[in-house]
Amino acid sequence: MSDTQRIEELRDAIRRHDRLYYVEASPEISDRQYDALMDELKRLEDKHPELVTEDSPTQRVGGEPVEGFETVDHAVAMLSIDNTYNVDEVRTFDQRVRNELGSNGFDYLVDPKIDGVAVSLRYESGRLAIGATRGNGRQGDDITANVRAVASVPLRLTGDDVPDVVEARGEMYWPRGSFAAFNAKRAEQGEQTFANPRNGTAGTLKQLDPRIVAQRGLAFIAHGFGDISERIADRASAIMDTFRRWGLPTSADASVCEDVDAVMDAIDAWARRRSEADYETDGMVVKVDELDLRDELGATSKHPRWCIAYKYEAERAETHLREVSYQVGRLGTITPVAHFDEVHLSGTKVTNASLHNFDQVERLDVRLGDAIAIEKAGEIIPQVVQVNHAKRPKNAKRITPPETCPACGGPARRDPGGVYLRCIDPECPAQLRERLKFFAGRNQMDIDHLGEKIVDQLVDRGLVEHFADLYQLTVEDVKQLDRMADKSARNLVDAIRSSKDRGLARVLAGLGIRYVGNRAAEIIADHYGDMDALLDAGREDLEQLDEIGPVIAESLHQFLHSKRGRGTIRRLKNVDVDMTSHRAASDGDGPLAGKTVVVTGSLDGYSRKEAEDAIEAVGGRVTSSVSSNTDFVVVGAKPGSKVDKAERLGVERIDEDEFRKRLSTG
Numbered sequence: 001m002s003d004t005q006r007i008e009e010l011r012d013a014i015r016r017h018d019r020l021y022y023v024e025a026s027p028e029i030s031d032r033q034y035d036a037l038m039d040e041l042k043r044l045e046d047k048h049p050e051l052v053t054e055d056s057p058t059q060r061v062g063g064e065p066v067e068g069f070e071t072v073d074h075a076v077a078m079l080s081i082d083n084t085y086n087v088d089e090v091r092t093f094d095q096r097v098r099n100e101l102g103s104n105g106f107d108y109l110v111d112p113k114i115d116g117v118a119v120s121l122r123y124e125s126g127r128l129a130i131g132a133t134r135g136n137g138r139q140g141d142d143i144t145a146n147v148r149a150v151a152s153v154p155l156r157l158t159g160d161d162v163p164d165v166v167e168a169r170g171e172m173y174w175p176r177g178s179f180a181a182f183n184a185k186r187a188e189q190g191e192q193t194f195a196n197p198r199n200g201t202a203g204t205l206k207q208l209d210p211r212i213v214a215q216r217g218l219a220f221i222a223h224g225f226g227d228i229s230e231r232i233a234d235r236a237s238a239i240m241d242t243f244r245r246w247g248l249p250t251s252a253d254a255s256v257c258e259d260v261d262a263v264m265d266a267i268d269a270w271a272r273r274r275s276e277a278d279y280e281t282d283g284m285v286v287k288v289d290e291l292d293l294r295d296e297l298g299a300t301s302k303h304p305r306w307c308i309a310y311k312y313e314a315e316r317a318e319t320h321l322r323e324v325s326y327q328v329g330r331l332g333t334i335t336p337v338a339h340f341d342e343v344h345l346s347g348t349k350v351t352n353a354s355l356h357n358f359d360q361v362e363r364l365d366v367r368l369g370d371a372i373a374i375e376k377a378g379e380i381i382p383q384v385v386q387v388n389h390a391k392r393p394k395n396a397k398r399i400t401p402p403e404t405c406p407a408c409g410g411p412a413r414r415d416p417g418g419v420y421l422r423c424i425d426p427e428c429p430a431q432l433r434e435r436l437k438f439f440a441g442r443n444q445m446d447i448d449h450l451g452e453k454i455v456d457q458l459v460d461r462g463l464v465e466h467f468a469d470l471y472q473l474t475v476e477d478v479k480q481l482d483r484m485a486d487k488s489a490r491n492l493v494d495a496i497r498s499s500k501d502r503g504l505a506r507v508l509a510g511l512g513i514r515y516v517g518n519r520a521a522e523i524i525a526d527h528y529g530d531m532d533a534l535l536d537a538g539r540e541d542l543e544q545l546d547e548i549g550p551v552i553a554e555s556l557h558q559f560l561h562s563k564r565g566r567g568t569i570r571r572l573k574n575v576d577v578d579m580t581s582h583r584a585a586s587d588g589d590g591p592l593a594g595k596t597v598v599v600t601g602s603l604d605g606y607s608r609k610e611a612e613d614a615i616e617a618v619g620g621r622v623t624s625s626v627s628s629n630t631d632f633v634v635v636g637a638k639p640g641s642k643v644d645k646a647e648r649l650g651v652e653r654i655d656e657d658e659f660r661k662r663l664s665t666g
């Protein structure tokens, strides 16, 4: 094969892989293989400079910075889109469109509104000729050199049906991941960071040196079109499909909706998913899909009349950091909390937000007095997401980690290798308070009426120094608390008492042992059946359980065998807190309902799994260790030490025949 042929072959291959990567998001080769193709092409082009063309994939980034940007006229005006924050106005828009068209027989193309910079890409004879900003809508800046440097912009459209002129319009944006990495690196180097991806994109496209643009990792998504020299389809959605086929990235999150109700659903659905996208979006654009109907509707001087943008309420707000306080969690974690001038986010007032840890404080480089941006992550928890360092006041004060626990004055230590600062005093009242609140929580002991304010008072008045103290509170004790009437005191005491029967899993979860959450607690309680059996378990036994790794096993084992852990368990037992696992048994129905059974040795008629399934099928519970709560032990051939333990505890032992009988008769 001649070099000329090979060069063409390589260019086609690279374009195809660009398309697979940027448009289809399904690459077929590794980055390394891609680089090898590119290297080979570069070598051949170096050998034959006369064969280098402008649209060769090697020619994305020109050699020299440009002096400035020329002005270009848009062949078709880039009008801005009318927008609203009010969903009712989307319905009003729909009503108006239907009135004007006198018809319901059309669809809407609905597309997330990417928060980037609008650009127009003009292809002539399939080759990228001009990239331009929107500017004033009639004229924009010629940023061709910069858009060429954006990897997802095809330099050439592929397909034998590409018309002479194709203008794709869309959004240049900075993917969240690479934006965050870029900003972090800038901050590390003491350079100014960008406030958000949109500002970053705008700043990048204004660079005179396209090599800088190439390094930043911007991306492009087409969502519309300007001048196209042939009519290639009747619907905008079909044009977008065609664009994809030619190698232009389009939104994977666009949808065609048959009426305004479907549009509303799409708006709702995206509101829930938009935080997961790799680009920031601030709304949804709703466009009539049929092109001849668009012509019929026309435009005002500013906006097309066939299109509206619904914008999600701004979730980011700027404010000033006034103070940082510290919260001590139930595990002693000391968390810095930012207090700032009130802002409104998604309809709620926000005055504080967690700063998470001191690494985060450093990462944000935040100081008292700084201008900060607050966002609601997952629509719920406000976060300090950014600091506007350009606006830093001269007297901005550094935030230094406390050396002692702000609650008890005890020593505060940083976790070895971790990012958290921790109060290591187990008697810390702040920790006790948080532990009690957690213990009483819905997913743990689920104690009604035992709210935060009551816990605070119980601790402050010295009425409760330990979980077990809760169970010894009398109505008289509780009546001392603020605004506690006779009846509510009685209700609280009753609620606490009735939580005694929650069972082992809830107790384990409620103790707040590090890494032992509800799921782990359930698995462990189910397996061991009661606290005594659990206390007999070795660390290795715990590790063997499904979903329980060495970290959980270690933490739990350490707690159970620590002085504090043993004391806690003893005290809870003394006040009759149930520490058996009765979940499955109480749910069960059948001959073995409520029975706890252990199987040891091998049976002739059942595998171990079959035996366990058979027991559970008739309402019984299977545990691995024998304890005083075991009802009977099924003993097969070559039984282990469990038989001895059963004998010692006086637990009934039965053979396989008897087992078979009990499965049907109990």
Ligand SMILES: [Zn+2]
Pocket (backbone or CB within 6 Å): 328, 405, 406, 407, 408, 409, 410, 423, 424, 425, 428, 429, 430, 431
């Ligand atoms: Zn403390």
